[in-house]
Amino acid sequence: MFGIRTALSKTIANGPNLLHQQTRNTFILKRRWPPPLHKQGGKPAKLKARHFIYDLVEDTCVSKKQDVQIILNQFVEGVGNTGDLLTLRPTIAYRDFLMPGLAVYASPENISKFKVEENKPKVEAEFSSPYAQRTVGCLSRLVLQITMSKTNPWTLEPWHVKTSFRKAGFVVPEHAITMPPVKISGPDLELQEKEFYVTVKVNNKEQVNVRCRIHHWATGLERLAWQKEHWKKPMQALIPEQAAILESMPLPQ
Numbered sequence: 001m002f003g004i005r006t007a008l009s010k011t012i013a014n015g016p017n018l019l020h021q022q023t024r025n026t027f028i029l030k031r032r033w034p035p036p037l038h039k040q041g042g043k044p045a046k047l048k049a050r051h052f053i054y055d056l057v058e059d060t061c062v063s064k065k066q067d068v069q070i071i072l073n074q075f076v077e078g079v080g081n082t083g084d085l086l087t088l089r090p091t092i093a094y095r096d097f098l099m100p101g102l103a104v105y106a107s108p109e110n111i112s113k114f115k116v117e118e119n120k121p122k123v124e125a126e127f128s129s130p131y132a133q134r135t136v137g138c139l140s141r142l143v144l145q146i147t148m149s150k151t152n153p154w155t156l157e158p159w160h161v162k163t164s165f166r167k168a169g170f171v172v173p174e175h176a177i178t179m180p181p182v183k184i185s186g187p188d189l190e191l192q193e194k195e196f197y198v199t200v201k202v203n204n205k206e207q208v209n210v211r212c213r214i215h216h217w218a219t220g221l222e223r224l225a226w227q228k229e230h231w232k233k234p235m236q237a238l239i240p241e242q243a244a245i246l247e248s249m250p251l252p253q
Contacts, residue, residue: 024060025060025061026058026060027056027058027059027060028056028057028058028059028060029054029055029056029057030054030055030057031051031053031054031055032050032053032054032055033050033051033053034051035047035051065089065090066090067087067088067089067090068087068088068089068090068093068094068105069085069086069087069105069106070085070086070088070093070097070098070103070104070105070106071083071084071085071086071103071104071105071106071110071111071114072084072086072097072102072103073101073102073103073104074102075126075127075130076097076102076103076130077130077131077133077134078130078131078134079130080130081127081130083114085106086103127205127206128202128203128204128205128206129203132202132203132205132206133206135202135206136202136206136208138170139170139200139202139208139210140208140209140210140249140250141250141251142168142170142210142211143211143212143213143231143251144161144164144165144168144198144210144211144212144213145164145168145212145213145215145231146160146161146164146212146213146214146215147164147215147217148160148186148187148214148215148216148217149186149187149216149217149218150187150189150216150217150218150222150224151187151218151222152187153185153186153187154185154186154187155183155184155185156179156183156184156185156186156214157179158174158177158179159174161177161179161198161212162174162177164212172200176200176201176202176204177198177199177200178198178199178200178201179198180196180197180198180238180239180242181239181241182239184196184214184238186214186216187216189216191214191216191238192214192215192216192224193235193236194213194214194235194236194237194238195211195212195213195235195236195237195238195246196212196237196238196239196242196246197209197210197211197212197242197245197246197249198210198212209245209249211246211249211251213231213235231251232251234251
């Protein structure tokens, strides 16, 4: 024991960069052989070596900790709005919400505080849902390829756009799609190198413009050659009135 203490003292003395941090460790132990009882007022019997053998009952370092409840104090994208009550694992709650200042512990005082705030005149939420902002961002960076026939006549309808969204991984109902102000019909290979946008309404509140391009599809010799990473290449606007907005919209990287 003396040697260990001496080595530790030298390490502390010679190591100015040594970081000392307090830890909270609790070990619950139980004697394997309980000591014998003694008479009240009498002298306890001398403990033997076997009385100092313990069995580990619980180690709090490895035991599962209970979930923590927190209250959001602001809107968090993909999580919730101000005043929402969340139940999370302690590490996630502390690292992602409490430390950045996005939430507070759901103590009785904070719960009553937010209840008082709920009685005040409610301000309309900035977004219709926790995922609305993320959805708008994804759609604004999308280049929607609308595949149309190269051989059969067609006129672009909302259900064509809906089907193209579904192929891209988005479920968009027809009533949420606002078509361009002009009629687009084909087949017309001049549309192949031009683009336009449709407007999508999310939750009947947020609106986002989505870049669209017509791709003529056919089989055999009628099939057009595939262009590598065609979505990254700038295209001419099909509708001149939409040119300025299309230029301001981001392109995927």
